[in-house]
Amino acid sequence: MGTGLELAEKVSEAGVYDMPDGLYHLDPVEGGSLSSSGARKLLPPHCPAIFKHERDNPPAPKKQFDIGHAAHKLVLGSGPELMRIDAERWDTKKVKEEVAAVRADGAIPLKPGEYQQVHDMADAIRRHRIASALFDPEHGLPEQTLIWQDRPTGVWRRARLDWLPHHGDGRLIIPDYKTSHSADPGAIARTVYQFGYYQQADWYNTGAEALGLGEDPAFLFVVQSKDAPYLITVVELTRSALRVGRERNRQALEVYAECVATDHWPAHSDDIELISLPGWAENHFLQEAS
Template sequence: MKTVIWTPETVVDEPGIYLGVPDEVYRADPCPEPSLNASVAWDCLKKSLAHGAAAHPKIAPTEPDEDDEPSSPTRAQDIGSAAHRLAFGVGPEIALIHAPNWRKKADQEARKAAWEAGEIPLIPKEYRRAKAMAEIAKPILDGLLEGSLVAEAMIVWRDEDGFWFRGLIDRMRADARVVIDFKTTNLVSSPSEAMDLVYKSKAYFQEGFYRWGLDTLDPEGRGRRRFCFLYQEQEPPHMPCLIETSEAGRTLADEQVEGAVNLWKRALHSGAWPGWSLGPYQASPPPWLLSQWEARAAYDENLNPPVIA
């Protein structure tokens, strides 16, 4: 399995693992031909091929709008990024802004300057929260990684028909046998909600896509690879929850990935990227709305015809 440390002179000309690839390079698709990643595959499958084409930088490149300013991270995103940095020991540096809040203009300007420098701006109370989260998550992550970490790894592979595919893995063990997706969130307050989020957020599909890529690059690891989703509350007590997909979930992901890949290959070969049909579609009321109405009709006598003397 070829492994390459990325430099500005690096050319992606064969399958392998490319380390340290800048996000903007990955998003621009550095492969020799248009390559499919998990997000575009999901658009092809769940929306339409037209949506997949529109999201791909080589199929339908968009002209940058110089008037558009890049969106700034939210407070929760900065705290989450800081927790990642403190737990893994890699990633953007933290810029500590000594202020009680972000109300003063000078502090807001300092935060903006930190963002522009590629740093994570935090005030002390935000840093304390990120540190508390990392202190809980780090022993779990260390146990999974066993002292061996590869960060920001772009995997590139080809299938039997010669089509190109790529993925960007956030964190994995150096032998590519354990892949970790660490997410801090306010959307999870129980293990059952974490399990639901794996499927609502298409994380299971991304796992299936990346598992296929790693199995192609590392056939000896097939069936011996772990994909772990570690969710952690941003609010105290910062409870963590480790999730792995079931066999049924992995089977579903494999079937959906195969379907999305077939759609992509057919469209790339033909040059046709159709959207959905115009319709008309018949919209039937959902079961919950019917049940809600039936329940009200049963108890609300005022809905009956009035008795007018």
């Protein structure tokens, strides 16, 4: 089983690796691999053409993700440096240049209020009975990369765990930290569906099992609101949700294997599609007409 700190060469064997975030997202596997986020991009409402475009043209950092990334840094203790920009407005030439220089160095620029916000969020995590235990630095490591090969398709798979607990006698519990607009369980359920987090949960559990880290691991989402008082809800998905995730992941792996083999990355459709109004809309108009 492979292991390493900084990798000068491509990974060619399964294992748990400690590597920089940038290297992970560039795909460290010899011959290419598929991540959970990539698997979700292969399936509707996306398609292989979108997956390939984004793989070949990685998007630039977006300001809207800065709070989440900064909070991850403080909660996990790993990640880019946080730089406080002492200006509430970033529309002057001088501040724009300062922000650009910070980003060019790989750090995250934050306004004074945002800088305080993410520190308050991290403090709330440390005060939370369950979340503080899950991310206890004495009992695990942040940002660990799992790499393994899918047996049915031969596709190499990868996952970057927010946190990998040290080996113990009990059940392996893998926590994943998410920032959100709401920590309400109903809102979380909608977010899990919208962003395909049920696929992520199965993907990471499968990787942990494949590498012998634990049988039947538990994957927990630690969801924190980005608005004061920065409430936290810890959730575990049901078996049925994980089963759907596993079926979707299997479909994505087969699509990916076919696309790699043929070098054809299809769009949503190559034909003329016949579509109707959404069912709810048709029902609404039929009720109005009756």
